[in-house]
Amino acid sequence: MNNKFDALKDDDSGDHEQDQGSPKDSEKEKIEDDDKEQIIIKKKMVVPGAGEHPLQYNYTFWYSRRTPGRPASTQSYEQNIKQIGSFASVEQFWRFYSHMIRPGDLTGHSDFHLFKEGIKPMWEDDANKMGGKWIIRLRKGLASRCWENLILAMLGEQFMVGEEICGAVVSVRFQEDIISIWNKTASDQATTARIRDTLRRVLNLPPNTIMEYKTHTDSIKAWEDFHGLVNASGGR
């Protein structure tokens, strides 16, 4: 549990629940204001190259990893998450993706996040704060393929829920891997149902696969409870 405790803070990202039994750890946590500035390094918007196949939205890859042995702290999440790069076309996506390790080959507590450009992979982001996510836990060995299928569906606008999709996360954990997809409006059941159905289809999930929808509000509350931070500022 202690380890988990540590883990919570650091890793996070997408999934909470990385370790069983632990409260959802924070996804992205609380970021001090100043920190925020740093994270959001505004780059000029990327654009598709000539002759390339533009995506409906630009996206940004992020990577985060728990630093072993460090205590959980509100800063660690933010310190540990790195923007890898942004892209605007199918070709540019592959350019990044091809130079990145497959999630199944990652070691330790690590996460890849792929979010629309301008949306940080954090609960607190304006785009996320009313939102939630579908979570699918995978046994080891499936993450690479599922992640690829998930993000191809997202980039290719296969979810058909307008602008609702915010991003996707794959979290590599000790005994399992977790993929999740975030959307803007947790209360919009039609949207969440559609996302669920599309997930099933694009991931080719067996019918009995357990899928869990969790609102970010709940995630935050759980995180705060766990850390005794109910009244603390960071959480919202």
Place this chain on the structure above:
Amino acid sequence: MGDTKYTVNESSLKGEKTQLVTNEEPLMAVLQKDTINDVAANTCEIHSASKEKVEPPKLEDGEIVGHHMTKCTDGEGINAGGISPQEELLVQLTYLQTEEGIHKHACQAQKLKPSETSNMVRVQAEESNSGCSGDKRLEDKTVFEATECWDEYVILSGDVNSNAAGNEGVLLNPLLFNTQPHLDVGVQLDAQTSWHFPAGPGLTQEVQCPLWHFPVASYYPQLELTMPFEVVWREWDECNQKDQSSLIPFSVKKMSMDFTVMSYNILAQDLLEANKQLYVQCPLEVLDWTYRCSLLLKEIENWTPDILCLQEVQENHYHEQLYPALSQMGYTCVYKRRTGTKTDGCATCYRSTCFAEVAVTKLEFFRPELEMLDRHNVGIVLLIRPLIVQEAVVTAVGPPLCVANTHLLFNPKKGDVKLAQLAILLAEIDAVVKSCKAKGEHCNVVVCGDFNSVPHMPLHQLIITGELYYQGLPANMISGQEDQSNKHCYRHLRAPLWPNSLGINDLCQYTANTNNHTSESTSQKSEKRQYTREFILQFRYCPAACVRPQDLILIPGVTNINPENSRDDQQQDKRFRHILRHMLDLESVYKHFLPRSGCPEITTLHAEGGNTVDYIFYSPKRDFAPDQKAYGKSAGEGLKLTGFLSLLSEDVLWSMNGLPNHIFPSDHLSLLARFQLDINAE
């Protein structure tokens, strides 16, 4: 009664023949039938009644054509009849009329059956089909004769067509329904010669090809009424029709239509003359184009397929003889000559009263920029829709149907080229199907042609299984054709089979940009940049994707991956694998063995031997539980094969001195199949 019927028959045959065959059995069958209570039974009765009443003089035209089509229809119509009360009524009405001696109506009823089912009424059909019903029935009876005299005749289906009540009628019904079409032929033969088909050598001497007046196809009254017609010695096989219709509640509205498809390599005269050694066994006169052309047109007219896919159509013959004749028969034709110096090509024709054209693509397999695609073969891909005609007015169109026709490269050594040519054809079909899908419609597929490949060899396997592991296969084994040349120097196939610049992937689908109807353009219709997984995947290793992004932060172990490293594993895997696939679900009409004897059936024969190289493939209706069907879930998806014209064995053809001969004008036989297509009830 039997006599009466016969009379009808003869009459239909213009009374030239005296019926040698008396069939008592058929009569009995009919009688038994009569006892049956259900609609089907009734219909039968009426039919028989009508026949009895039918006067020879009445029946003059159109039966031949009518037979097959009608027959099938008939059986099906009844099936369908179970489904919709209206149809039943129609049928019954028609029959009633018949009973009253109005043959014409009967005719219509049957003829239109298919159409009725689909609410189609062909005006011409109405007018011209006189006495059809009578004929038909006759045929039914004749079936019996056929069964008797021709032990070859196989009844494929013992199913009850629409008899919910299972009494004796059950058994009889199927017989009646099943066998008809080829009976026309069979009966006549029977009547005249009593010749037993497989009897062996000396065939030519024994057979007196009966000259009888070929009744004008009912659809085309303008044709001459009398033409000498030589019997086609091939049998029509009705396919097993399980009757699900009886399980379907009346309330379910289901309409269907039947259509027939013929694929025929007609042997271009220029090729014949360039390869005379292949036809040394043939009497000179059967090699004469004028003679062959007349036989050919008669054969087409005889069967009057709704869709006709011809190969080896010589350009001048197309323009001078075939096109005019086919137009007159009511066909709309699309012709594509081979590139290069060869003078022949493919023609796809469809009956304008049955189908409307949506789109045509003429494919050239010759690609000057690609070394391997240096052969001048072509194909035609047609997108059509059945017309639903009510009272002479087209009231609607049915679901789209993609009809592809090709003649692949002959050269047995060039299996890789054949595969690439096939891939081009399949990619075009795939694009057409996708374009329909983008509009929310399911598009059924029929692929016809001379594939210059024998059954169960790699190319054929790719078509019917959707998958071929080709790595390392010798190029001269792909088609399975015998390679007469030196077999010692053959090449082995290696991935990729063709360069990316062909714009076709190993799923036999167009990659980006090569074609208007690719997934890309479809996606843009929705005004969103929507891409399928497959679409995105094809850019995985595009040059732009292999360059490391300048702004990619280097994280050891995370972002320092070299795409080339992963490429070997993945590229083979995901991109051009050692496996070629296609995503169309295709099944062959012919199973390549004669049902009774188990002998291989062949579609082509010349001095160097016989083989199956011609095919009709189609997207089959996959079985669903009846209850699912009742929900109309699968409406319009998939074709149901309801019958086909059987092929012959090599022995039989040799006994006729090979091909071409006085009966079959080409060195290939025609392939003919009938399909049933569900049409969504509105």
